[in-house]
Amino acid sequence: MKTRRLISNIFVYIILGILSLIWMAPIVYLVILSFKAEKGAWHSYVMPKEYTLDNYIRLFTDTNQFNYPRWFGNTFVVAVFSCIIATILVLFTAYAFSRLRFKARRPLMNVVLILGMFPGFMSMIAIYHLVGIIGLDQSLAALVLIYSGGAGLGYYIVKGFFDTIPRALDEAAYLDGATKWQTFYIVTLPMSRPIITYTVLTSFMSPWVDFIMSSVIMKDKYDNFTIALGLYRMLERENIYEWYTSFCAGAVLVSIPISLLFIFMQKNYVEGVTGGAVKG
Amino acid sequence: MNEIKLMDAVKKGDWRVKASFLISGFGNITRGQFIKGLLLLAIQVLFWVFFFKFGWVYLQDIGTLGTQEMGFGEVDPVTGIRERVLGQNSMLILLYSVVTVFVAVACFATHLVNIKSAYTAQVAVESGKKPSNFIDDLKAMFDKNLHITFIGLPAVGVIAFTVLPIVFMVCIAFTNFDASHQPPGHLFTWTGLDTFKSVFVDDGTKKSQSFFGILGWTLIWAVCATFINYILGIIVSLLINKKGIKCKGLFRTCLVIPIAVPAFVTLMFMSKVLGDQGPANVLLESLGLPAVKFLTTVTPARITVIIVNLWIGIPYTMLITSGILMNIPADLYEAASIDGAGPVKQFTAITLPYMLAVTTPYLITQFIGNINNFNAIFFLTAGAPLTLDYYQAGKTDLLVTWLYKLTVSFQDYNLASVIGILVFIICGALSLATFNITSSAQKEETFG
Numbered sequence: 001m002k003t004r005r006l007i008s009n010i011f012v013y014i015i016l017g018i019l020s021l022i023w024m025a026p027i028v029y030l031v032i033l034s035f036k037a038e039k040g041a042w043h044s045y046v047m048p049k050e051y052t053l054d055n056y057i058r059l060f061t062d063t064n065q066f067n068y069p070r071w072f073g074n075t076f077v078v079a080v081f082s083c084i085i086a087t088i089l090v091l092f093t094a095y096a097f098s099r100l101r102f103k104a105r106r107p108l109m110n111v112v113l114i115l116g117m118f119p120g121f122m123s124m125i126a127i128y129h130l131v132g133i134i135g136l137d138q139s140l141a142a143l144v145l146i147y148s149g150g151a152g153l154g155y156y157i158v159k160g161f162f163d164t165i166p167r168a169l170d171e172a173a174y175l176d177g178a179t180k181w182q183t184f185y186i187v188t189l190p191m192s193r194p195i196i197t198y199t200v201l202t203s204f205m206s207p208w209v210d211f212i213m214s215s216v217i218m219k220d221k222y223d224n225f226t227i228a229l230g231l232y233r234m235l236e237r238e239n240i241y242e243w244y245t246s247f248c249a250g251a252v253l254v255s256i257p258i259s260l261l262f263i264f265m266q267k268n269y270v271e272g273v274t275g276g277a278v279k280g
Numbered sequence: 281m282n283e284i285k286l287m288d289a290v291k292k293g294d295w296r297v298k299a300s301f302l303i304s305g306f307g308n309i310t311r312g313q314f315i316k317g318l319l320l321l322a323i324q325v326l327f328w329v330f331f332f333k334f335g336w337v338y339l340q341d342i343g344t345l346g347t348q349e350m351g352f353g354e355v356d357p358v359t360g361i362r363e364r365v366l367g368q369n370s371m372l373i374l375l376y377s378v379v380t381v382f383v384a385v386a387c388f389a390t391h392l393v394n395i396k397s398a399y400t401a402q403v404a405v406e407s408g409k410k411p412s413n414f415i416d417d418l419k420a421m422f423d424k425n426l427h428i429t430f431i432g433l434p435a436v437g438v439i440a441f442t443v444l445p446i447v448f449m450v451c452i453a454f455t456n457f458d459a460s461h462q463p464p465g466h467l468f469t470w471t472g473l474d475t476f477k478s479v480f481v482d483d484g485t486k487k488s489q490s491f492f493g494i495l496g497w498t499l500i501w502a503v504c505a506t507f508i509n510y511i512l513g514i515i516v517s518l519l520i521n522k523k524g525i526k527c528k529g530l531f532r533t534c535l536v537i538p539i540a541v542p543a544f545v546t547l548m549f550m551s552k553v554l555g556d557q558g559p560a561n562v563l564l565e566s567l568g569l570p571a572v573k574f575l576t577t578v579t580p581a582r583i584t585v586i587i588v589n590l591w592i593g594i595p596y597t598m599l600i601t602s603g604i605l606m607n608i609p610a611d612l613y614e615a616a617s618i619d620g621a622g623p624v625k626q627f628t629a630i631t632l633p634y635m636l637a638v639t640t641p642y643l644i645t646q647f648i649g650n651i652n653n654f655n656a657i658f659f660l661t662a663g664a665p666l667t668l669d670y671y672q673a674g675k676t677d678l679l680v681t682w683l684y685k686l687t688v689s690f691q692d693y694n695l696a697s698v699i700g701i702l703v704f705i706i707c708g709a710l711s712l713a714t715f716n717i718t719s720s721a722q723k724e725e726t727f728g
Contacts, residue, residue, distance in 0.1 A: 016519055016531045023537075024537065026591075041558070045562065046559045046562050046566070092431075093434045096431045102427040115442055117707040118442075119683065120652075121654075121684065122683060123448065124687060125693060126444070126448040150441050151434065152434025153438055180423050180424070232544070247548075248549070254545065255540075258542050259541050263533075263540050
């Protein structure tokens with residue numbers, strides 16, 4: 001029995017080892033290529049012949065065509081503002097649906113459900129012209145509004161969390177004469193740190209990984225590009241020879257903070273998803 | 281205090297309330313609630329200014345979406361030069377009309393609030409109280425009426441950036457707003473269900489065969505991407521959590537890092553690695569194997585996108601299911617192994633049925649997510665290989681990437697809208713099924 005278990009465990013170790021290799025290989029290869037000295041994407045060999053740091057340096061010095069530091073800054077600014085607005089809106093919506101009772105509550109929740117089923121970017125052309133009406137076309141402010149404007153629709157996970165906070169606490173606060181706002185601010189919020197972290201981080205990350213909306217809004221306005229859009233441009237046919245290795249470097253640089261954030265909030269993330277979408 | 285109903289205001293309101301039917305804020309102003317009344321009045325006045333200065337200009341042409349094309353008009357008898365005619369813009373007519381309708385609805389709602397508020401003031405005076413002052417009203421927004429504040433703010437954003445654009449795009453589906461009807465040069469107009477018809481009935485434009493072809497592939501993709509990910513993810517998770525395995529954390533980290541890196545980065549990178557002359561093929565050739573056109577021939581490309589998606593999907597499933605797998609009672613497995621069931625039998629007879637029962641809602645969410653999985657396809661193949669069988673699409677295009685291309689590259693907005701609506705219907709039907717299955721909608725009241 002014991003030897004059988006040992007053999008099966010060795011077998012499992014081998015499988016897991018191979019899987020880990022397969023899973024890490026593309027990431028490691030991306031990092032290796034970011035130090036590649038030769039230009040271009042296609043070679044007759046797999047591993048680079050020479051290594052250099054120039055790809056990274058070039059991102060920050062050769063900024064005429066591809067202004068990487070500026071895009072990084074743009075994305076950061078958009079992420080910070082849309083994260084603040086989105087978090088507030090999501091907390092408000094979730095609290096209202098979870099704790100406050102009003103006539104339109106159920107119908108509104110159903111409306112949100114329905115709205116969520118439209119493909120998100122179906123209406124991008126309308127949005128493009130709408131931000132034009134308010135004079136924000138091709139601007140970062142437009143992106144902030146777009147990323148955070150519809151945030152209320154994503155209340156579901158936060159509501160699930162609020163639902164688990166005992167109502168008795170609220171009632172105790174009301175008995176002590178607290179207003180509803182005070183109950184929200186003083187009783188509920190301090191108990192909701194995990195879900196607030198989750199909301200802040202997810203809404204902070206979305207501008208970093210969004211391609212569709214920023215490509216529609218910015219069109220050819222290079223100065224206001226976000227990271228995703230800029231990196232995509234680097235790989236277009238006319239740029240790929242010159243910029244492929246710098247693309248790898250830029251991809252590594254943007255991946256580091258985002259990966260760290262993701263790993264940091266992994267636990268909250270799992271709880272969020274399973275809390276909202278798993279029964280039992 | 282009893283809730284004030286609009287019908288009561290209509291029936292029992294005095295002359296001041298009745299006057300408020302015409303002049304917003306009248307009832308409030310005459311009963312001393314100056315700030316509130318003046319604000320209501322200002323909204324009414326501003327609305328009519330907006331309506332006549334801006335809204336009506338566009339709204340009056342909503343039936344035709346404009347008749348005056350840009351071009352040259354009559355010869356001016358004095359100068360002998362043909363006058364340039366600016367022409368109308370169908371898209372702006374439609375968009376601004378939708379905006380005007382939304383503003384009108386919002387102002388009408390405010391007007392109803394005004395009537396209620398006038399009657400509330402009347403009731404207060406009749407019962408010998410002073411009508412609430414503005415400060416009290418503001419305070420109520422953070423107490424009794426907190427729901428108005430908490431729903432109102434997000435609702436403004438949602439209406440402006442989600443509802444209004446969707447309404448506009450749904451309207452577009454019933455027009456001929458395509459590449460050959462682009463404002464400002466050309467007008468487009470209402471064409472009823474023509475675009476829907478061209479999607480469902482073969483009319484020689486290849487639109488219907490593209491739609492059904494792409495729909496077929498979208499469903500195959502969604503089924504494969506969801507269920508293969510799901511089953512393999514559970515297996516990997518079981519392997520990592522197997523008794524006696526050390527370095528669980530290390531293996532888990534190795535698997536999680538790929539999904540921590542932004543997907544667009546890895547997918548764009550993979551598309552170059554798997555390119556026809558990319559390192560993957562160089563590696564194959566150096567091993568003496570034939571090169572594979574991973575992303576440029578139909579069947580390999582379809583298999584490749586599914587496999588690359590596994591690379592992202594398996595760790596994700598592993599993350600999500602780890603905790604649930606731990607909840608499966610261990611005695612089930614013990615009983616099974618006493619009865620002589622091997623690991624495979626245990627997996628199919630215990631693990632899978634248990635997981636399916638618990639995670640059905642998650643699976644359906646994933647399925648819908650995969651129908652709309654723009655990134656996996658767009659960054660890897662961008663829909664390639666292109667084909668002449670399809671209208672502006674390639675063999676790995678999903679409905680949503682087709683929609684994106686039709687909008688951004690080909691300006692076939694009406695067709696794109698129809699596809700959006702159809703995707704909505706597909707996802708809606710699926711979600712409806714889910715939310716009937718799941719009990720979580722009823723569960724919420726049981727806490728605390």
